[in-house]
Amino acid sequence: MQPPRFAPALPLVAACLTLIALQPAAALAKGNEIERGRHLAGIMGCADCHTPMKMGAKGPEPDLARGLSGHPQDQALPPPPAPSGPWIWGGSASMTAFYGPWGISYSANLTPDKDTGIGNWTLAQFSQAMKTGKHLGNGRPILPPMPWQAVSRLDDHDLKALFRFLMAQPAVKNTVPEFKPAPSRG
Structure with a gap:
């Protein structure tokens, strides 16, 4: 049995498809920084915690008017429930406030607002914060x-x-509320 006539072209077709598949990633890596950043924020799920959820016609949906603005300042929360059994941490319905053995943490405002977001941060402060896990690169x-x-594994370009x-x-x-440490046990 003879191979199909198009068999010699298969490696060429495979190579072309590979180049087409890799082109967006390569373009994002070498092209527009903002688009590369959008891509990274999307695959890392930044908006999952830093964009509040609101109730929509089909259930919870991201509140895009407050995109990446962190926990809503107008959303006061009651004290979290006490840990019970194997459940030791949880989150608010807005997906922007979380409690656990560390206390209560709130998703930060990642927008460039100079008073309440990261608008006064430098690239060096941002990079240091993401690499060290310290607020502003040297704080709490x-x-x-x-x-x-996981974010600390990004290279300087990303x-x-x-x-x-x-x-x-x-x-x-x-203005996102301040972190509330867990009550001391003793």
């Missing part, structure tokens, strides 16, 4: 559930792209 620990350990994307977003004035 960045708290769960922020996966700074951290710069992520920062440029965040700084290109609309500024949203939203």
Whole structure:
């Protein structure tokens, strides 16, 4: 049995398809920093915790008017439930406040608002914060559930792209509540 006539072209077709599949990633890596940052923020799920949820016609949906603005300042929360059995942490319905053995943490405002967001941060401060897990690169620990350990693996080019994307977003004035440490046991 003879191979099909198109068999010699298969390696060429495979190579072309591979180049087409890799082109967007390569273009994002070498092209527009803001688009690369948008891509990274999307695959890392930044908006999952830093954009509040609101109730929509089909259930909870991201409140895009407050995109990446963190826990809503107008959303006061009652004390969290006590840990019970194997359940030791949880989150609010807005997906922007979390409690656990560390206390209560609130998703930060990642918009470029100069008073309530990261508008006064430098790239160096942002990169240092993401690499060390310290607020502003030298402050209090960045708290769960922020996966700074995973973000710390980004190279300098990707951290710069992520920062440029965040700084290109609309500024949203939203003062996020301060972290509340867990009551001391003793």
